[in-house]
Ligand SMILES: O=C(O)CCC(=O)C(=O)O
């Protein structure tokens with residue numbers, strides 16, 4: 001059966017530990033990852049209050065005047081921290097497709113609770129552990145975002161254990177590749193569109209995510225997320241209340257030699273008739289990109305290649321893969337830096 005909709009998977013039977021339930025959850029996830037690379041999870045155990053508080057805190061930040069938001073502006077293109085104003089990134093450029101900047105503004109945060117030490121100061125670690133930039137307003141921004149980041153990391157670790165089972169590996173197979181993860185939390189606001197987009201301009205251009213998996217929550221505004229099925233058509237990803245939308249990223253596709261698909265996705269513009277209608281066209285999302293350690297080598301799993309099925313990818317460290325992708329997407333700044 002083809003997946004014309006994104007499947008919903010209840011992971012409670014996995015988290016509760018009953019062996020039959022664990023196998024069933026892993027089986028469903030394998031199917032979703034083979035066919036469409038997207039699924040929704042329920043039974044994940046994350047408190048709705050935490051999700052709501054994080055969403056509201058992000059919303060309060062985006063409602064601040066631009067000058068205020070620019071106080072934590074991304075310091076340089078190679079540093080994935082801080083605020084990026086409208087059209088400051090073009091995601092389709094990560095796949096070599098030139099397009100105008102995406103119609104979104106965002107805040108990027110990286111690893112928290114970094115212990116420090118030799119591993120974190122090697123030349124290859126450069127840029128991956130930059131300090132986060134915290135705004136003065138809203139006042140609770142930092143504790144809320146740190147709490148959300150930690151909880152998402154825990155959920156991602158649970159999902160990676162399910163992925164290992166789904167690939168017939170020991171449950172802890174991925175742990176030493178993600179225990180110093182480069183995961184990133186990104187808050188995105190796609191404002192209502194008062195002016196029509198220029199040709200080729202989307203809310204987010206078509207791209208794949210770079211890491212292992214992405215955990216997304218968003219409102220249900222029109223002008224939403226679409227995932228491209230392996231058979232070539234676009235499927236609307238409509239979030240179910242209480243569920244997270246999960247998609248897998250490039251690292252899983254390389255590890256599995258294309259058995260699992262790092263699905264192309266994009267965020268489309270709202271219909272012109274709704275332009276300027278703030279109530280229904282503003283989209284906001286909280287996106288947690290789970291990403292391996294910078295020195296984790298992403299190399300095809302032994303079970304995914306062999307006679308008649310050659311390796312399709314050369315091994316690469318995650319740090320190198322991420323840097324290539326990230327740097328390709330940076331556009332010329334749309335807003336001039338403020339005068340000193
Ligand atoms: O905001 C969304 O729904 C998706 C964003 C996304 O795909 C990304 O930033 O990688």
Ligand SMILES: [Fe+2]
Pocket residue numbers: 207208209214265
């Ligand atoms: Fe994405």
